[in-house]
Amino acid sequence: MALNLSKQDWLLFLGFALVVLTMPITLQPLGAAYPALMQKFCIFGIFALGFNILFGLTGYLSFGHAAFIGIGSYAAVWMFKLLTMNALPAIFFSMIVAGLVAVVIGYVALRRSGIYFSILTLAFAQMFYNLAYSVLTPLTNGETGLQLTLNDPRMLDNMAGAATGGLPRVELFGIGLSGGGYAGFYFCAVILILCFFFAIKIFRSPFGLMLRALKSNQNRMRYTGFNNRPYLLAAFVISGVYAGLAGSLMAVTDPLAGAERMQWTASGEVVLMTILGGAGTLVGPILGAAVIKYFENIFSAFNEQTLHRIFDFLPDSIENPLVSVLSLFVGEGWHLTLGVIFVLIVIFLPGGIMEGFRRLSGLFNRGGGGGKPAVASHPQPAE
């Protein structure tokens, strides 16, 4: 692939890479700089980035994308069990399997559009989910989750005569990736950056333009004698492969695959992430994923005692009612915060956080009196 990005895109890309790689330092004050959480930022970032290629560019709302996460995870764990603990074959295998499944689902579901498409993808995902719990248990190990065992064949590793005591870790040429630690995070971070680069290329390519044209008016495209289906299918498959990759990274950092990650609520979650960040923008979905995962891990750990400690400086008559109201929104209730933010965003800021940034920078530029339009490195929404 040629590396001919525009100067602005290079800046965006390098800036993004810098932000991702310095997370262990920059997130310290937020209390989010521990590997398990930062891995999640990266993994769900990839998931949302891929989802956005379908939803943001073409406007097709899939409600079954979590199926690919699950399929990717299962494929990766099977690779660990059968071949080797090296992460790379597992990742490639997951992407291929997820891609093949996406071709089949996409071929069928893309025959319909609008809500019919959403329901079709949902139906497929639910079928996978339910089957993973019933007849496919030999492949998925059902509720227990697919796990590594000591008597897995691991053919390549055993040929190489790797010494084992207990369960091996997932590794990349000797560097342990699973079981906590920063190696796992950096591995995910590098892959996220690569995925981001690839996403920029798609957004800027004629293919990306074509998808946007489909979003704005399918009929017009069809009347020009243009066959939509292959383009839509390609977008669907690419986003499926991204999701499969995200699923395989879940397995790399923690070699267990459970069917819960295929449930439709997980599909709903990626929709939330994308919308929250800004559908159709490059950075938005990743930002949305990070915000949601951050809330989930940090906000949910707050409780009344924490709040009381924070608002200790207030007099009791103010502190107590304030804490009891706020406690609705943290701890167990963090979903409520999420729901409220989400409703507000859809009502007032349909373009998500990125649109908020743009409006702010627009205000700022106007206030500064400069006549420059607020484009800069911010990508435009797909509309």
Added chain:
Amino acid sequence: MDAILLQILNGLDKGGAYALIALGLTLVFGTLGVVNFAHGALFMMGAFCAVAFNKLLTLQSVTIDPSQTTPWGSPMEVRQPYVEAWLGESGKFLVDYSVPASILLAIPVMLIVGIAMERGLIRHFYKRPHSEQILVTFGLAIVIQEIIKHYFGANPIPQPAPAAFRGTAAVGEMIGLGQGLPYPWWRLIYLAFSLSIIGAVFAFLRFTTYGMVVRAGMRDRETVGLLGINIERRFTVVFGIAAVVAGVAGVMYTPILPPDYHIGMEFLVLSFVVVVVGGMGSLGGAVLAGFLLGILQSFASMNEVKAIIPGIDQIIIYLVAVVVLLTLPRGLMGRAGVMEE
């Protein structure tokens, strides 16, 4: 034979629940053109009306009885519900019948909730794309769920049916097939209840002038508006009715399945499939598809069927949805031009 009849009954029973939820969903879509992902939350709120009513009836006075002690040595607390203390036997009767009685609470509550929802939020989304409607109502559903969870906890709260209906009915004898065919009373009542609600909604739309205007509005809102009829207000009422239907369906379902804050979401997915299979905006289609899918699911879980196609009980509904959507693009009874932009 018995086995098959039993599965049909069970399927009708499930189908009744699906149809009731799908009915409201498709009513809102047909009249207002809004895809309401918060509809499941309305069902859940109805169920929690029953829980709240029961809690209210069983508020207890606590007295300490020093003559008895608990196994760990503290004095035993004796609790007596106020209602029983005040009303005696009739109080007990009221507590026993709290589930059906709470319908009386659920109707006004759900009507208010429905109207508030339409006026406050949904109204502003008539002109926005369907995907944004889905998203905003989805967010609203999360908010409603979390509020319920905050006040009622995350665990299901069992609501017993009235004692008289807890046992089984000998359905076989009722329909003259001799012995056997036992079926729980409450599930039979639920079936009858869902059929009568469906009938009432259809009768309202077909035989009242109000309903006629609403139906006309479903077809062509502008013309009805031009005739000088305030269609907007009628649509608000329709939304309220849909909320009430979902709510009472939730109330009556509590003895079958103890409600938790998440119960609506589980039904939502299924009822969307039902609505789409029936055809978006088609009331008859929703009811037909509800019963059809209920019965199919019930048959698919027979051991004889599972022996032939393992796992079919888990996917039958979705499989039918895929097949229907691919062969009949508008579902079983959908009208042309709906959701096909």
Added chain:
Amino acid sequence: MSSFIVTRRGLLRTGALSGLALAAPMHFVRGAYAEDKMSCNVPTGDTVTFGFNVPLSGPYADEGQDELKAYKLAVKHLNGEGDGGMLPTFSSKALKGNGILGKKVAFVSGDTQTKADAARDSAKRMVEKDGAVVITGGSSSAEAVAVQSLCQDLGVIFMTGLTHSNDTTGKDKKRYGFRHFFNAYMSGIGLGPVIGEAYGADRKAYHLTADYTWGWTQEESMKAATEKLGWQTVKTVRTPLGIGDYSQYITPVLNSGADVLILNHYGKDMINSLTQAVQFGLRDKQVNGKQFEIVVPLFSELMAQGAGEAIKGIYGTANWDWKLTDPGTKAFTQSFGKEYGTPPSQAAHTCYVQALLYADACERAGTFYAPEVIKALEGFDFDGLGNGPTLYRAEDHQCFKDILVVQGKEAPKDKFDLLEVRKIIPAKDVTYDAKIFGGDLGPADAKTC
């Protein structure tokens, strides 16, 4: 999703919010003092953090909430607050009620949602972010098996909560995982003869089984035990976890020709399936000229409360019951009842005991260094914790002790008096050869996380 009682890190984190951003770089520092005797999260300050990983939502949430209550009580007792609970009756006198090795016990908790994935997430957070030196809790074997293998990876000891699958200390056993609770195999040995005596040798059984590791092993164990009695197994059907409405699984039982239904369900699933089975009139039925019976191989006081009338007369097994009369049980029931106003469930009991056993092992080992603590637990013989003399077997980290056969009471005195202990099966009868379930504990080498 989790709650923080005052812990050092908790304080620091709040500190960070108000501007003192000094708290976090533990991960960088930790590598720096990776000496010989350093395993994951060995505490260096004056507190030691336990991670309580319990289901607060999902089908086993009732058990999870009771477990958390028991853990909070255990922390109190370890720190010398309250009446001391089972500390005075415990045969090992290493614990003095002054924390562990002079460090005060603090804890963090997380909600496993009764899901393996969420349980691992929550355990990982408690280890990586909150610095928990031990993870304990859980109410499902799927969680236990998943968290156990994670803890083996992380090098953190995992004291399981309620987990009854044979796999937990069988084919999925881990060096870092320890189970006090009994298992399905023991239930089969204990329950078989009792139901044989009650229901006769000529019976046809139909199994409904929760579709995961615990259900599978319990179905297998019950099948083996009942077939030994001469019963036939008509059919075994797997049901997904947490589905709520079991009617589609119960209706086929009615015409299957079976005269016993064995419900391999637990928690709310069992409450739902049992009450629905009763609603469908199964217990009023006569099949093959015999009264239709329902057996629930594993159940507890909490589930009996949920199921109400339906539980009366039903046979099952239990790890422990608060109505036992040994001094340990009495002391624990006293202090739990005083604190919370209800008697403790068996889930609460096993979790309380596990917390004490871990603390005691650290005290006896004289260190929190995981490999030494593991050595102290392996092969440990103890008494006074409610189950009589108990052995933590070294080969599979399974406790061997007496187990109970219980029956739902026909005429309960009060709302706590729901189960009746029918028979106590002595430890020697339920002891089996560790080899029959296979598996390998793996290494005990320390990890610095």
